[in-house]
Amino acid sequence: MALTDLFTKDVQELENEGILFSSLEKLVAWGRSNSLWPATFGLACCAIEMMQSTNSRNDLARFGSEVFRASPRQADVMIVAGRLSKKMAPIMKRVYDQMPDPKWVISMGACASSGGMFNNYAIVQNVDSVVPVDIYVPGCPPRPEALVYAVMQLQKKVRGEAFDERGIELPMVEGWAR
Amino acid sequence: MTIKEAGTVSSSVQGHGDFETKYMRVNVGPQHPSTHGVLRLVVDLDGERIANLIPQIGYLHTGFEKTMENRTYQQGVTYTNRMDYLHGFAHDFAYCVSVEKLLDAQVPIRAQRVRVILNELNRIASHLVFFATGLLDMGALTLYFYTMREREKILDIFEMVCGVRMNYGYFRIGGLSRDVPEGFEDAVRAFIKDFPPMIKQYAAMFAKNDIFLQRTRDVGVVTQEMALDYGLTGPSLRATGLGLDFRKTQPYSSYEDYSFDVPTATEGDIHARFMVRFEEMGESLKIVEQALNRLEPGPYKDPDRRISLPPRSELENSMEAVIFHFKLVTEGFHPPRGEVYVPTESARGELGYYIVSDGGSMPYRVKVRIPSLMNLQSLAPACIGGLFADMVMNIASFDPVLGDVDK
Amino acid sequence: MSLLEQVVEHLKTLEGKPGEFKAMVSVTVPKDHLLEAIESSKDAGFNMISDVFGLDYLSYPGHQGKRFSVAYNLYSIEANERIFIRVNLDEGETLPTITHLWSGANFMEREVYDMFGVVFDDHPDLRKLITPEDLDGHPHRKDFPLGETPTLFNDGRFLDPAAFRAGLRGDSEGLTGFVGGARKGVASQQKPEGGKA
Numbered sequence: 001m002a003l004t005d006l007f008t009k010d011v012q013e014l015e016n017e018g019i020l021f022s023s024l025e026k027l028v029a030w031g032r033s034n035s036l037w038p039a040t041f042g043l044a045c046c047a048i049e050m051m052q053s054t055n056s057r058n059d060l061a062r063f064g065s066e067v068f069r070a071s072p073r074q075a076d077v078m079i080v081a082g083r084l085s086k087k088m089a090p091i092m093k094r095v096y097d098q099m100p101d102p103k104w105v106i107s108m109g110a111c112a113s114s115g116g117m118f119n120n121y122a123i124v125q126n127v128d129s130v131v132p133v134d135i136y137v138p139g140c141p142p143r144p145e146a147l148v149y150a151v152m153q154l155q156k157k158v159r160g161e162a163f164d165e166r167g168i169e170l171p172m173v174e175g176w177a178r
Numbered sequence: 179m180t181i182k183e184a185g186t187v188s189s190s191v192q193g194h195g196d197f198e199t200k201y202m203r204v205n206v207g208p209q210h211p212s213t214h215g216v217l218r219l220v221v222d223l224d225g226e227r228i229a230n231l232i233p234q235i236g237y238l239h240t241g242f243e244k245t246m247e248n249r250t251y252q253q254g255v256t257y258t259n260r261m262d263y264l265h266g267f268a269h270d271f272a273y274c275v276s277v278e279k280l281l282d283a284q285v286p287i288r289a290q291r292v293r294v295i296l297n298e299l300n301r302i303a304s305h306l307v308f309f310a311t312g313l314l315d316m317g318a319l320t321l322y323f324y325t326m327r328e329r330e331k332i333l334d335i336f337e338m339v340c341g342v343r344m345n346y347g348y349f350r351i352g353g354l355s356r357d358v359p360e361g362f363e364d365a366v367r368a369f370i371k372d373f374p375p376m377i378k379q380y381a382a383m384f385a386k387n388d389i390f391l392q393r394t395r396d397v398g399v400v401t402q403e404m405a406l407d408y409g410l411t412g413p414s415l416r417a418t419g420l421g422l423d424f425r426k427t428q429p430y431s432s433y434e435d436y437s438f439d440v441p442t443a444t445e446g447d448i449h450a451r452f453m454v455r456f457e458e459m460g461e462s463l464k465i466v467e468q469a470l471n472r473l474e475p476g477p478y479k480d481p482d483r484r485i486s487l488p489p490r491s492e493l494e495n496s497m498e499a500v501i502f503h504f505k506l507v508t509e510g511f512h513p514p515r516g517e518v519y520v521p522t523e524s525a526r527g528e529l530g531y532y533i534v535s536d537g538g539s540m541p542y543r544v545k546v547r548i549p550s551l552m553n554l555q556s557l558a559p560a561c562i563g564g565l566f567a568d569m570v571m572n573i574a575s576f577d578p579v580l581g582d583v584d585k
Numbered sequence: 586m587s588l589l590e591q592v593v594e595h596l597k598t599l600e601g602k603p604g605e606f607k608a609m610v611s612v613t614v615p616k617d618h619l620l621e622a623i624e625s626s627k628d629a630g631f632n633m634i635s636d637v638f639g640l641d642y643l644s645y646p647g648h649q650g651k652r653f654s655v656a657y658n659l660y661s662i663e664a665n666e667r668i669f670i671r672v673n674l675d676e677g678e679t680l681p682t683i684t685h686l687w688s689g690a691n692f693m694e695r696e697v698y699d700m701f702g703v704v705f706d707d708h709p710d711l712r713k714l715i716t717p718e719d720l721d722g723h724p725h726r727k728d729f730p731l732g733e734t735p736t737l738f739n740d741g742r743f744l745d746p747a748a749f750r751a752g753l754r755g756d757s758e759g760l761t762g763f764v765g766g767a768r769k770g771v772a773s774q775q776k777p778e779g780g781k782a
């Protein structure tokens with residue numbers, strides 16, 4: 001195909017030939033969404049299921065999220081897996097602050113989302129009082145499949161896709177839809 | 179209240195006179211990939227050697243004991259397994275055995291056998307995670323995928339029995355919550371058949387590996403005197419040559435029926451601690467097989483209506499059953515006053531619940547004798563004098579579970 | 586005579602009061618003899634320290650005497666026997682440390698200090714073990730609240746967990762409107778009147 005085709009031909013025609021058009025934001029978001037590297041923030045029981053989600057049966061690597069980074073500087077998403085004690089909360093906040101933007105948080109498990117069964121003096125009752133949370137995963141512990149699903153939902157969010165409660169696609173969030 | 183100042187070293191160099199240098203203080207954790215959770219270590223370094231090491235814990239303090247004091251006895255079973263999430267059945271087991279001793283409950287033999295089977299399978303699963311993460315700390319990623327594959331098989335059996343993969347809550351005081359489902363025996367038998375070749379496969383993958391041997395032999399030695407001094411129990415104690423295993427010495431819940439060996443090693447180094455656990459998996463499998471062979475149909479919970487719920491079928495035509503059901507669900511039972519302690523053997527060591535009853539429906543005080551916390555104290559003597567890089571292997575070899583440490 | 590009986594006999598000479606419940610032997614010794622009692626038990630063969638823990642009898646029904654107890658759980662590997670040596674103390678009293686006998690007692694005593702506020706004299710490193718440094722109080726004391734957060738429902742109603750549970754304890758009606766212990770046979774605390782059973 002000659003370069004001049006790009007100017008002379010119609011967009012529709014070009015797309016039929018396999019040339020795709022996109023905005024830069026969309027392209028970047030697409031790239032980001034497929035390599036969400038989680039920061040290891042395993043706290044308790046849920047962390048074991050987080051580990052299990054990378055094993056050969058569940059294989060989180062299919063969605064580009066298997067690289068658990070120990071350094072928050074290299075991570076995009078923090079999976080808060082487990083109960084957050086009041087002693088640990090400042091440390092979690094610091095790890096979150098150390099992550100480069102853009103960053104997302106998945107709150108995994110009943111304890112992280114709501115305190116779970118530990119309604120007492122030692123446990124922070126919801127992680128979103130410390131850091132903003134994007135996805136809540138219910139369960140005690142959530143199955144690895146649930147975590148994989150949460151990562152897929154987060155990918156949609158990162159790509160700016162939105163759905164109504166029946167799963168029907170809504171127009172792109174404002175700003176993406178240009 | 180702060181940690182004491184880092185110490186100093188005096189040295190002298192010819193021609194330069196005496197001088198003092200401070201130890202370098204390094205903080206490891208609590209958010210660190212190889213501390214197996216949220217362990218924080220404050221380490222004083224003399225060059226590459228560790229001069230002092232202080233574990234700082236409590237970053238996962240959940241207040242289990244206090245919470246359990248505000249729940250009925252039966253509700254306690256939901257909490258216990260969340261303490262040691264790798265070997266949850268051991269905690270349920272220890273708690274139930276203690277409360278049953280308090281109540282003089284009669285656990286039917288079928289329930290005891292099922293408990294033993296599940297407990298030992300869980301021990302294998304816990305050791306599998308130990309190998310996966312322990313070798314991961316050394317940089318050997320491959321074994322992780324293999325041991326996790328077998329762990330999934332064990333978790334499948336658990337899921338079949340109690341509907342969840344972890345944090346079971348399947349034991350009840352006086353027995354089990356329900357009978358094991360159909361197909362349980364076949365599934366366990368299939369696992370017993372499949373697993374021994376896998377053990378050989380793991381051994382082939384790391385036991386003779388030169389890097390593994392060099393990094394573990396004669397590293398982090400804990401002698402028998404040190405182990406007793408620090409209250410070390412479990413496989414780590416058995417790696418020093420002392421075959422203390424509460425399943426053997428004070429058998430509980432039909433452990434006396436099964437013949438099994440207590441593997442020991444004499445070196446007390448990291449290698450010994452790995453190998454003792456490795457052999458324990460085989461022994462656990464033996465116990466599972468024997469218990470399965472002796473598993474006979476029968477009741478699965480104490481028939482005493484004051485302890486266990488009446489069967490569902492009776493609720494429809496017996497007013498008395500409904501009353502007992504209502505009382506048990508809303509209020510629970512009232513054990514007599516007293517204090518009990520039963521030592522059991524978890525994958526980490528001596529585990530026991532000290533329960534004080536004031537005659538009410540909730541325990542007055544629950545004190546868990548936690549193996550991981552006591553074992554963690556041995557980390558300092560094992561590490562001091564050694565290389566900083568070996569510290570990570572040392573942590574792994576004691577197999578602490580931080581939920582267990584911090585309670 | 587087994588090792589346990591020997592040790593109990595010896596502890597009796599130190600004003601120890603033995604007690605037994607379901608084959609568990611515990612000996613309560615006075616505070617002044619604690620160190621001697623533990624040292625002699627260790628020399629006699631109880632060579633493994635299993636645990637050191639505290640108990641708070643503040644709200645134990647009918648309890649008389651000192652408020653706290655500290656128990657030492659000792660185990661003898663050769664004789665396969667276990668003994669609990671206990672000491673009672675009040676608020677403000679201190680105990681001698683046993684870290685010179687077992688280094689492993691370090692964390693256990695720190696835990697008792699953290700959870701109950703019992704001070705151990707001459708302990709090499711008596712700091713809080715588990716709770717955050719800025720937490721005031723000692724959580725396992727009975728007058729320390731559990732610290733539950735009430736549940737808020739959509740329509741603005743609150744559910745107070747402690748009130749919800751109160752019925753289970755048997756000392757008030759609670760939200761279930763059920764008075765515990767009012768049934769024949771299992772009643773530990775019978776409530777004379779009032780409350781719908």
Ligand code: SF4
Pocket residue numbers: 044045046081082083108109110111112116139140141142260345
């Ligand atoms: S939600 Fe359940 S599994 Fe997860 S940390 Fe809490 S107790 Fe553990």
